[in-house]
Amino acid sequence: MFVRVRMAPSPTGFLHIGGVRTFLFNWLFARHHGGEFRLRIENTDTSREVAEAVDQIQESLRWLGLDWDGSVTFQLDRLDDCRRAAEQLVADGKAYLDDGAIRFRMPNEGVTAWDDAVRGRVEFPNDSLEDLVLVRGDGRPTYNFASPMEDVWDGITHVIRAEDHISNTPKQINIIRAVGAELPVYAHVPNVNGQDGKKLSKRHGATGVDEFRKSGYLPDALVNFLALLGWAPDGETTIMSRDELVERFSLERVSSSPAQFDYAKLDWMNGVYMRALAEDEFAHALILWLGEQGYEWDAELVRKTAPLVQEKLARLDEFPAYARFLFEDVEADPADLDGGGPMLAAATAALESLEPFTAESIEAALRAAADGLGLKPRQAFQPVRVAVTGSKISPGLFESIELLGRTQTLARLTRAAAV
């Protein structure tokens, strides 16, 4: 089967995560069948166009690793073709002039129906279809005319789009029939909603691809998560590589009911992907992300710190909270030191001339110090952790101290003990 699909965003802003899911289904379908995936910008409504949007959309797709075939096309470039097609419909008696606009004559008896690849048969009574404007008074074609015409001209075989287009489909089908072209297969995939079942919007959290990137999600994790919103290969598998998604994807298994976006599950999955990275890949992702976010932290030190936090993070943006103490001076909250004075002193003494100064020897020295005071590890190490890292939550204490170095460690222990 030859397959050519298209994604047709309008350049009105950042790529919305719900749109990305539809994008992904198109992409998976095309790649699964070894077909083509086109990118088309629907920019006939120039008044709503945002200047940077076209670039941002492409940048987001590149980041997600969703590649398209051929060059990007613009609906506006086919304005004349649309006009000509409309005039032909007028000549054929299938459309008529109305107040300077050209209006399409919809059938008013019977039904318009199609076999939707995800929903099965869908029917619309024709008397509910109004004669729609093909070309506006100012000569610009409308979406419901330009879009199906472009599908025809581009030889699109499958139109895979979100369910809010269902009611446009009978209109577009009638237009395509009127120009005597072959109908594509339509597949209406379910919408993605927010946690309250309502349309996903700002108040639910991140919605733009750029925001997910900023939050420190890995593209592979996001893609895996999105693929599972409205599609499942079986009831068991959740973690799938891109190749596996491509191999297993089919429209038949796309659900017809809407899904809710669950940030908690995304976080879990992102953690799974981060832990699965090789040590240097993880460090690389971290360094890249920190750079994008404007941190000027030493890359070598980040590389050394990475292994200490790899299994603790669900998102890259959690890194600074864990590791800030290695890159900047931090101060301990006296309340958190909680009577740890004796242990702080003992730790200072134990580390002062310890050789070698390694995680292993540090651990041995601190455990001995704790024993000397008759303290349980839990009680003993917490004040040290707070003094050294400035936080009750940190990477492994001994590794952290080794990385921080003797000088800094002693300085922080002394300062905390003085409080």
Place this chain on the structure above:
RNA sequence: GCCCCCAUCGACUAGCGGUCCAGGUCGCGGCCCUUUCAAGGCCGUCGCACGGGUUCGAAUCCCGUUGGGGGCACCA
């Protein structure tokens, strides 16, 4: 108002008439491990919206109700 779509644990879903007193994953709760936090291991909690049919048999098929969503522009 009219048209269309949808309906299994809190969430994502498996289930396409018997193998389901409904399985997996996230979340949640508990326990274990443990220098904190995570991670990991084990156990557990929670669901077929409702009412009628069809059938020997229904989560699965049909009808209705209710509930949710989408659309009805010279927006896309």
